[in-house]
Amino acid sequence: MNESIKLKKATYHLYTFLISKMISSLGANVYSFGMSMFILSITGSAFSFAANLIFSILPRTILSPIAGIIVDRFSRKAIVLTGQAGTALIITGLLVYSLIFGLSIPAIYVTTVFYSICSTFTGIAFTASVANLVDEDRIQKAMSFNQLSLSIAGIGGPIVGGMLFGFLSIELFLVINIVAYVIAFLLESTMNFRLYSKEQGQEQKQESMISSFKEGFAYLKTKQVISSLLWVLLLLNMFFTSVNVGIQFILVEKLKMEYTLIGFVEAGAAIGMLVFSIYFAARSNVKFPLLFSKRSILGMSALVSVIAIPLVVSFSSGVNFVYFFMVMFLFGSLGVLTNTPIGVLLQKEVDENYRGRIFGILEMMAMGMMPLGTLIFGVLYDLVPAQYILIVSSITLIMIVLVFLRRSVLEMAHPELKEKRIGNLETAEIIK
Structure with a gap:
């Protein structure tokens, strides 16, 4: 064509x-x-x-x-x-x-x-x-x-x-x-x-469903960057549930915010998503998607602990409303800044014949963590002060990102970063 x-x-x-x-x-x-x-x-x-x-x-x-x-x-x-x-x-x-x-x-x-x-x-x-x-x-x-x-x-x-x-x-x-x-x-x-398909024809594979599923996991083992990314997303979905469960508990039970205002606070996330989705649609392609997403996830992880501040320092009801609206706006914004580059990376890095299985595994991991996280944090918020849960969750999230998206993983995803680092080291040696 x-x-x-x-x-x-x-x-x-x-x-x-x-x-x-x-x-x-x-x-x-x-x-x-x-x-x-x-x-x-x-x-x-x-x-x-x-x-x-x-x-x-x-x-x-x-x-x-x-x-x-x-x-x-x-x-x-x-x-x-x-x-x-x-x-x-x-x-x-x-x-x-x-x-x-x-x-x-x-x-x-x-x-x-x-x-x-x-x-x-x-x-x-x-x-x-x-x-x-x-x-x-x-x-x-x-x-x-x-x-x-x-x-x-x-x-x-x-x-x-x-x-x-x-x-x-x-x-x-x-x-x-x-x-x-x-x-x-x-x-x-x-x-x-199939406009941009690289496969000449859709082959009907004869192996069983279990064999096909195992083949998908075997493929993941050959893609360390994608494997690390999936583990990050799995654990993030687990610990970010602390916000999903905690935000309404804090607004209703701790700060006694009016229900109408809570609705506007929750809309802040969707507004943030809208604004930054338009931004991404208009801007040029991100050069290093995984590095970009890592920084966004770290921002979201730090933001979790920010939710705890009004529980430690007393604000007026008006200030609480503005504060939490901005927090949710930032969550929505950073969510787009995280998800869009990751989506682009997966589309480009995963072979066409494996995309369904990889996205299926990703969906299973994401959805599977929601009920478990909701149960765990639902119990914790009844037993432990909310600010402690949020601060520990924030620190844990930052550690997860730093471990699973360490420099070596970023350089595997973007070899140009390694070349740039080596070039900087060589320049430093020359200066010495």
């Missing part, structure tokens, strides 16, 4: 990717918010609400590695379209059920499980396809567009969901979600998922 035609198609993919991801992400957030409000309005039970969250997390944790294997074996476009169609059909099933029998909590739980299954396959297939959809120079822009869609969905989901849930019947609410996924399906059906 002519290179200019490929570039035009890549440009089309870039913006179609943004629109379809924005629609599906916004739809997911609107659906999640609406169903949560429905469960709470019917039961008034926090446990029932939490159960729906568990039914969303468990399928993703269990099925992510399986989804990764399937993504590496079969057409990624077919998997994405099947997942989007499946999501639309699942919500349609819930709509039909509600029209016949009335909406019930068990029906929502069953829908959530299948909804999560479909989104797991769609998400991993889409992520593993980014480097095939656009040229290498615009992978960073595509990854920043992905973050942009998530941040807009994070801000708009609760707003749109609240408006729809408040003014429309639950049936019409579901119809709007179905339409959103149908539009995303139609947009994605026009995309060529």
